[in-house]
Amino acid sequence: MENKTLMTDFYELTMAQTYFDQGEKDKKAYFDVFFRESPFHGGYAIAGGLDGLVEYIKKFYISEEDIAYLRSLGNFTEDFLSYLKELKFSGDIYSVEDGTPVFPNEPVITVRANVIEAQLIETALLANFNHATLVTTAAKRITTAASGIPVMEFGARRARGIDSAIEASKYSYVGGCIGTSNVLAAKMYDIPVLGTMAHSMICDADNEYEAFLAYAKSNPNNCVFLVDTFDTLKSGIPNAIKVANDYLIPNNYPFKGIRIDSGDLAYLSKQARKLLDDAGYADAGICLSNGLNENTIKSLIDQGAYINSIGCGDNIAASLERIGGVYKLVAVEREAKLIPKIKVTNDIMKTINPGYKKVYRFYDKKTGYALGDVLALADEVIPEDGYTLISPTEEWKKTYISGYEVKNLQVLVFKNGKQVYEVPSIQERKLYCEEQFRTIYPEIKRSVNPHEYYVDLTENLLGLKKKLIRNSMNFVHS
Amino acid sequence: MENKTLMTDFYELTMAQTYFDQGEKDKKAYFDVFFRESPFHGGYAIAGGLDGLVEYIKKFYISEEDIAYLRSLGNFTEDFLSYLKELKFSGDIYSVEDGTPVFPNEPVITVRANVIEAQLIETALLANFNHATLVTTAAKRITTAASGIPVMEFGARRARGIDSAIEASKYSYVGGCIGTSNVLAAKMYDIPVLGTMAHSMICDADNEYEAFLAYAKSNPNNCVFLVDTFDTLKSGIPNAIKVANDYLIPNNYPFKGIRIDSGDLAYLSKQARKLLDDAGYADAGICLSNGLNENTIKSLIDQGAYINSIGCGDNIAASLERIGGVYKLVAVEREAKLIPKIKVTNDIMKTINPGYKKVYRFYDKKTGYALGDVLALADEVIPEDGYTLISPTEEWKKTYISGYEVKNLQVLVFKNGKQVYEVPSIQERKLYCEEQFRTIYPEIKRSVNPHEYYVDLTENLLGLKKKLIRNSMNFVHS
Structure with missing residues (x-):
């Protein structure tokens, strides 16, 4: 029982059949993995599970036996089953490194892949992420x-x-x-x-x-x-x-x-x-x-x-908590053009952050402390000398920061399906975790009523988010 | 990574070295698996995990590679390592069948094996039992x-x-x-x-x-x-x-x-x-x-x-609950004589039930409902015509029952290390679970404040328990 590729929700396959029939199997889709609240009523989580993710992706392969099973369900066309049989994961995966403190609503992992591949890996990716990050x-x-x-x-x-x-x-x-x-x-x-x-x-x-x-x-x-x-x-x-x-x-x-x-x-x-x-x-x-x-x-x-x-x-x-990591569509490519996507929720400001994004962390050059994170559209450049953080929910809250080093938190783990990042040993990850944890202000790490770490959006991203929310509202009420 | 035999707590091995050095490796020990409280503040649990247990036991084998690792720790003698290398599970395992409603403090699984084998399987057995039973x-x-x-x-x-x-x-x-x-x-x-x-x-x-x-x-x-x-x-x-x-x-x-x-x-x-x-x-x-x-x-x-x-x-x-199943020594054999064991806890009446035991369930012949369980010493015979249930904590509470069928709840799964019970298919277990669940009074199954199901001890067992508690107290205060 080594091939666990089919540890996926059935709807990933019925949707895949749909994409396949629509001729959209090669359409690139972008998905973000994030969580909405820190576990333990705390101020942070620590990212984990990259080795499990890499192992699953490398072994991603739908066997003859799997195909026979899927055929027996009577839901899938032979063309589609032939396609599945040849399927490998061929996309890109960016991820925050294991041991990094991470915060609500920021993309810990970003997947860019053919939409069918991206959907098929969702379930296992989340099960692995949720467990590892929680522990x-x-x-x-x-x-x-x-x-x-x-x-x-x-x-x-x-x-x-x-x-x-x-x-x-x-x-x-x-x-x-x-x-x-x-x-x-x-x-x-x-x-x-x-x-x-x-x-x-x-x-x-x-x-x-x-x-x-x-x-x-x-x-x-x-x-x-x-x-x-x-x-x-x-x-x-x-x-x-x-x-x-x-x-x-x-x-x-x-x-x-x-x-x-x-x-x-x-x-x-x-x-x-x-x-x-x-x-x-x-x-x-x-x-x-x-x-x-x-x-x-x-x-x-x-x-x-x-x-x-x-x-x-x-x-x-066996802690009595959950991370509740989710995997949300944030963009697709159509004719090589990036189309950002959003899903508006009842609580509008809790709506996901759309678009293909990067997460940057600002570290104070003097103290080493992390000042905050900013989510930016992938093609944005973050200035190295000074920056104004803007609260995504309360825009009048602005903080100008300078004297920082800025770090792109995600590393490229898979490029066109090829592993391009060696997951560090457990020992290295442990040291990295200690080192990164020291950069977080004690107020954020406090066990009760922690201060909220800044996870802000660039003006461009915030503008995009607002525009998409507006469009979505128009759509609903039209 | 198929051999998971070493998914065991380190102390199982350091204790094993001790038993080995004492010449006690073949001493038969009896362990019960039970839980102390039903999860979800409920009145019952449903036993699960027999297939996982069988798989672990059948593959129980300490490989050359495992031995090399253990040798590298510097804790173990070469004699002991040679012994481990040849070790197979050679004991008996009794278990309640998957899908059976089970209750606090009754042995869901009973292991009789050479003490080293019995200890080495504890950790994996519990991890498997706790997860399967909880789900x-x-x-x-x-x-x-x-x-x-x-x-x-x-x-x-x-x-x-x-x-x-x-x-x-x-x-x-x-x-x-x-x-x-x-x-x-x-x-x-x-x-x-x-x-x-x-x-x-x-x-x-x-x-x-x-x-x-x-x-x-x-x-x-x-x-x-x-x-x-x-x-x-x-x-x-x-x-x-x-x-x-x-x-x-x-x-x-x-x-x-x-x-x-x-x-x-x-x-x-x-x-x-x-x-x-x-x-x-x-x-x-x-x-x-x-x-x-x-x-x-x-x-x-x-x-x-x-x-x-x-x-x-x-x-x-991913329910936010635990079963908290434990694995407790209840007896050993010395010179072919059964010696019951106990561990007295602070709350004396919560002390484990000692001895090599069987669990019997009484079903009302007319209604089919389960009237209660009784834990008996293994050699006791439960009368088929009438029986007085005695509360183990409140001895004045007695209930005479008759017109029942009595069932030995545990089946023999391994005999001298050989599997002698075929775990039914998932479908069969599901049906069995439904059938057995119907035998439980609705008051026990109520989601809030359920009535407590009777799990009583025979007079002999209760007498033994009291004697052992008394002896243990004497020991402490001597």
Whole structure:
């Protein structure tokens, strides 16, 4: 089951048949991928999923078996099926790089392709983008809440299936986790693999000391004892200390620490710290886990809990949020002329930004901070010396900026169907993500009520948008 | 990337090394999979994922490449690595069948295997179970809310990755959807494939009538027009009717209907019904979509909306819920003797049910309704003529039942590592799910404040549980 090309919505094919019959199969269409609101009521998302996208596009191919299936549905003409059989993705894909902070309503990915190809890839592209971006963002938010305390990704068992778990482990590392418990993901992407021990082993042994000792003998360099099976303070920590005294230290192994997975973590961590310190193990770390999320992590820190590391499961790999990335037609080419497209929604100012566009980000030359983004028509030139940002919804709000460096945020990933961009390694993406995240003002990154990052339109683009909205209204009311 | 055996948490391996070093690799351990609360604040879940489990277990194999990776970590002995290289899953797996309504704290899956094997499969087993069960349950709840109105699964683009989408489409069908828009899932599992059209095609054409007409000509037997691109009542429906009049009907094609994807669906559907009826198209259906969930579907029905079908995306394939299935040690064998195990939690009565158990369901012979489940020790015999159900948390609550048929809910899926159960087809599972769902009292299936289904323990099991809790307490306080 390696060919996943048909992971597409059926209407992409019925529309494709229509385009084909209309002789429009080679018409170039432009689609933007964007989201309308940042997840977690936050001020940003972190783009993810470029490797998954590249893999899908490179393997895009409708097999004989697929054709036989499609034929059996009785909806498609033989001419069209023959066309599908030969189909490869031959278009261009621009994308923001993985790890980049991105904001509502800006094109994270832009596809320019024959309309049938562009439509057929929509579903898989979005499923991949939505998952990867959500996980990367969740990891970034949780590691940000942890304020430098290392966060380990432990969520594979709670993910949405086995493959989804592998992807979650990968993107959580890009988003800021220091490693994962998922051995396969660690192996595939060269991510640090981490873990402690499970309650089952201690329950099995009945005797906590014996269980710890056996584990220590077999894993002498990796001893983080899970201390909450019976009683964290009365049994778990004393037994961990005893094993350190009896076995680890006499044999020159480190006593790495303990993990607490239940109970009042703030209270227990403080008492644990005292017990460990009093026993002479100031270096033994305290790992906390148990459904931790941004709020509980912040609260633990506020309460002065002692935390050396955090294990995070559900809330990264299976967070209860969505990105809701969409894929919208923004332009077509007719006789080599670019025709911008729009879909007017009930809330008119929430209407999509039309046209073939570029996203530019302004970085303050002095501070390095990102001042804002501007969406421009693809052929516009952004001045390098000074620029007036105009709010797209409140035009009287103008901000003149200068002393910036401006960056075209999207890179060309596929050119005429050929991959022209090498997706950086997971490690490189992680570093890039950290670096780019530092360019975002703290007010935007605030977990509650963040300031809204500027995503503005050039005057040309705003003018075009207004004109298209007006035309569309005329159309409706004519 | 076909071998996913290592999709396991690292601690499974460090514990395995420990068991190996202790000479306990062949010790039989028993693990139960269960969840603690029904998702969606509901009264039930629907078990799913047996095919995924079978596939994982059958392919369980640690390759040379995996071994090389594990060796590189420096944690494992060569003896242990040699052992892993030869390892196959050789245990027994019992499971409730896919599509069965299941309830908190009862073992949906029970694994009896050499402890190392049993631990190594935990992570993938849970990721698969949690995803499949969540989707099946979400689909069952939404289709139940729809009270017989067909629900189509449209959520692939919102799922947690491409593979997760395929699984979601599959299990949503088991849970009650009539089909999916996901072409690959439809092909793989012989599920009806469904779809309408997208806004992009209409935006592209500018002229809604021309777009509808072109679509109708290419898909004359599949005409459900998306009517909300410009103005549902003033433009979309009149244009759909015009295409029916001008093309479909004169050519003996059916006018299947319209889809409304935005705006006030209750109001619009009523107006739409009138417009269609007035034009002589009482048979043209109205499909509603737009982030519909249980509540909005119920509300639409309450308001008397006209709905012939529902397209459901996010809330099945990417529902904001979790099952939180866990995998807990319940027994081990020592010298062929079964030793029950327990892990006492802070809330003592929420402590897991210990021992190697069976789940029995009592069905009323007259009505067919399920009267309750009882968890029994594996060697207990449940009387066929009369039985007293005892609440495990409130022992004074006793209910005598008779005139029932009793069913052992779990089937043996693997025996000594050999698959001995053929997972029924998706279609069979769907029918089985419907049939079993009908056996559950409506009060249990109620969407808000459902009555709690009885999941009781036999006197023997309850006695054992109390004894183990007592012993465990003594241990802690000794």
